[in-house]
Amino acid sequence: MPVQFEQFDKVMSVTETDSPLRMLIVEDSEDDAMLLLRELRKGGIDPYSEMVDSEDRLRRSLREGKWDILITDHNMPGFSSFRVLELAKQYSADLPVIIVSGTIGEGVAVTAMKAGAQDYIMKDNLSRLIPAINREVREGTVRKAKRVAETTLEYMAFHDSLTGLVNRREFERRLKMALDDTHHRGGQHVLLYLDLDQFKIVNDTCGHIAGDHLLKQLATVLSKHIRSNDTLARLGGDEFGILLHGCDGFYARKVAKKLCEEVREFRFVWQKKPFAITLSIGMVLISNEYAKAKASELLSHADLACYAAKDRGRDNVQLYQSSDQDMQQRRNDMHWTSRIQQALENDNFCLWKQDIVALQPEAADGYRTEFLVRLQEENEIIPPGAFIPAAERFGLMTKIDRKVIEMAFRYLDRTGLGRERTGTFFVNLSGSSFNDPELFLYISELADRHDLNPERVCFEITETSAIANLDVTQQFISFSKTRGFKFALDDFGAGMSSFSYLKALQVDYLKVDGGFVRNLLTDPIDLGIVDACNRIGHAAGLKTVAEFVETDEIRDRLVELGLDYAQGYGISRPKPLN
Template sequence: MRLTSSTPSLAQTCALDSVVQIPLSRALAQAFSALVAELKDSALQAFSNQDAHAFEEAVKFCDRFGQQLVSDCLNTIHRGLSLKSGLAQQLLAGLEKQALVACSQAEEQLLVDAHGQALQLISRSVDTGLYALVDGKGAELAHVSIDELSELVAEGLLHVAQAASGDQGIIQRTLQSIVGHLYREVAHARSHDDLTGLLNRRSFEDAVEQSLMGTRSVAYMIVQIDQFSLLNSHVGVLAGDACLKHVAQLLQQTLPEYCVVARLGGVEFAAMIPQCDEAGAGELAENLRACVEAHSFEWQGQSHSVTLSIGVVERAGGNDAAKVFSRLYTASNLAKESGRNRVNRYSASADDPRVGLLTIAARVDDIIQREEISLRVQQIARADSHSFELPHYELLLVMDNDLPLCDFIAAAERYTRMSRVDRWVLTTAFSQLEKAPNVWQRCASVSINLSGNSLNDEGLLGFIEGLFQRYEIDPKRICFEITETTAVANLAQVAALIHRLQALGCKFALDDFGVGFSSFHYLKHLPVDIVKIDGSFVREILHSANDLAMVRSINDVAHALGRLTVAEYVENPEIWQLLSDVGVDFVQGYGVQMPQSFRGWLAAA
């Protein structure tokens, strides 16, 4: 086929209502697609950075860009205006390529030659990348590439005609199709998790809020992968991502199709089950748990077991989505605390103590400021009653309001407020001891307890060193007590802290010793000076041969390692005497001395 004709001017061609001709440059055919991709990447980058405002602006820009592009480009083409902008030329060049491809997919004859003969592009050869150009009778005229078609249009030998039906032309439809596809991709990314393809947290929260507006029953579950950090650290983040996809796939396969399934972030997934009560949701959750446990995660030829802790809750009265999530997390956390790999249905009675602890934790600063806590001291005496050594004393925390001390400490420790309490105790003790220097004439040392929260506080060492600089207290007069369970949770960090403060002259006591499964093993690695035998072994020592054997064992091992021993809960002279016979170094309890006010004790000095 040979197409010949004089090339009409741009103005002449564009004056025809039925014909749209695109002025082409030699720009890259993918210029338009590249710009679209750039716009999309900008929007998705803002979304991945969790910059909600930037993402919204990017989406709005894409939308405005699409509308303006469709309008301005078509107006420019129809009016025959000169396009001086290189960007505009690249846009139109890439657009023309897309339009010609669309022509090959349309059933209408959307091309005309210079003589007005209607032509159509049909089948595309996969091997050669060529299009077949046929006339109205179906006769094949030529095989041409998309670049050759572009040249023919540029030379005026081919034109893209408007649809015979009078609808939008192929150019405008192509533009709108491209922009619409871009917008749909961005909208999908906005509502879905990029890794798993499930709905994201924002979309799930919207779904929960909508479900609460209705009247039908609905249940929810939150799914947390157990000990995922072990897998992530052992085989790497790529394996971790693959495991998340594995769990997401099992979620979709196991739960009914009508469920709304989402990944909330991290290792957390969630599902909403319409027209379902808590019992039914519990059965679905149990099936899911069993399915995931049965299908090991395979990575590089190795199988890794995966288990889930699942919380289930049924829609309650009201439309508070925040309460739904709070109850879901309460239920799933209890499942983890109960041993993991289980389903737990929300119980209001189980949640009440947690709500109470949270309320107490929120009051910690106010309780300290109002001085609703105070200190007492209790003597730690030599087990040998004939010793002339000065006694030691331990500072004890007491409440000066109606709040039980055990609840206050439990709340402060659970919600990481105990370090605030410890710092108050330290500051109060140092400041008051400095004001009563005569106290050291009847006291060898004072013991101060440090909580697990404080031991994990990187600023604790500097805080204590600052107290010794501010107050005239001899470090040899201070002994810090730490519990066995908190010490072994971060053995290396605690050991380093002990060494630093021992270098100043302080001593350390390991409290509640013997309650841990590996107590003797950890004792070798903790450079403490004193071991305090847990009171649970001491209280019944007169009547329990097992307890007596345990006390003897702890005492002998501690002495072999060069540590002194203290027996707690010494409630009568008989226990005191037996402990002295065993060889325990010190005793403490109501049978030794009842606690007394710290300020009153100092005043008596």
């Protein structure tokens, strides 16, 4: 920390300072003390001084005053310089001590220096006193600054810089100690994992400065409701952790509910705009079940319980239970999250395709196929049903969509199919991708780079996603169709009340939900729904595609109903791109 010390290097002597030197004199002879002060004044130092002659008075002076230097005699009745050094170290570790004595021998002086004295001077030779004081005051100041810097660095290593709370690293260390206590001594402890439900709203509407103020205020609110031997930590972002020492689940739940209540009643105001904040809390009982666990596993389980609390309405407390199916699913999803991110980094996604065939002669106007994403790990091909739910839950679908678009466009460029006069290639888009403001620009630039005819590409969106984000979907489709891209509404019919939305969506194809197509030969209601979807699609000027066509009999019935295209295992099974 050289910058911090620079200011102290300029203090060449105590005579150059504006404030008087504060000197504590330990001496049982007032005459000797006066001689010492007279010598200092002759050298230009006029200190503020206090003389003490007993251990009790020395303790009080060290405890109550701030001293620049301590001058002590060696031998006093029942009181020696060695005891002075002990007390000085106890009350003020950086205070320099100089022994001024008329009886100290060389051996004793060396021992005193080893015990912490900075220097020793004989009373009959005080010429060295002023240079010694100048030197030790300067070095004492440097020592103090260094110690403060080291203390600050140590504090920063274990505390959050924004809130002053314990940080994640130190919290995990204390969790490990709690685990050891439970395993070896049967101690009872509980972990609470807290997440703010409305933090993103504050950050997005008011900025990160407001978010930081909210976190600092909440740290104060939370601190008021835990015991002094418990640990409150900021784990990162808007997440906090609490380790409740020596308590059972009943008490911990009471504490957690009280925290939810306090935060619910708390009102954060920023620039006269109030915000209501709530907490979702996950709770883990630290028991022998975790005897061989790491702190990270405890935090992971608490995180799962916290997300379960959010899923179940927010502003509540959820205990982690390994038998809970929702938590098992979320744990599986979290496992998939890291695999998906790794697959994106390592280009482990690949494309398959499934052909779509014409059912009517007038519809046979070119080749049609749908691109399907797969995850390839070594020699294993993993279908989308295994990883898509996790990707949707943890916000990774937009990245996967971009990867699929990139691979599809590259394939169409390499094969030349993207520049043919006919043919349609279907590419799926998830609902979350419509919230990506840069997706349209990304698609346009990619199409230009690969010299594609946009009319060869048809983006598929599910009916439920389109309706859930209707305004955003309309805008995206409108922009894309100006470039010539086509659109298909997938899983159509799953929400029959949404037929009216067809007027608002500029799509080219309706893909009838395969759940109705599969049973249309045996279920008259499913048959009626498929027929209705086809009629409404044609009335709107759209082409219709039946999904999940698995037998020739279903295909023949679809021909009779007048659907334009069919897709399914009875038509063509998915296969990898060449």
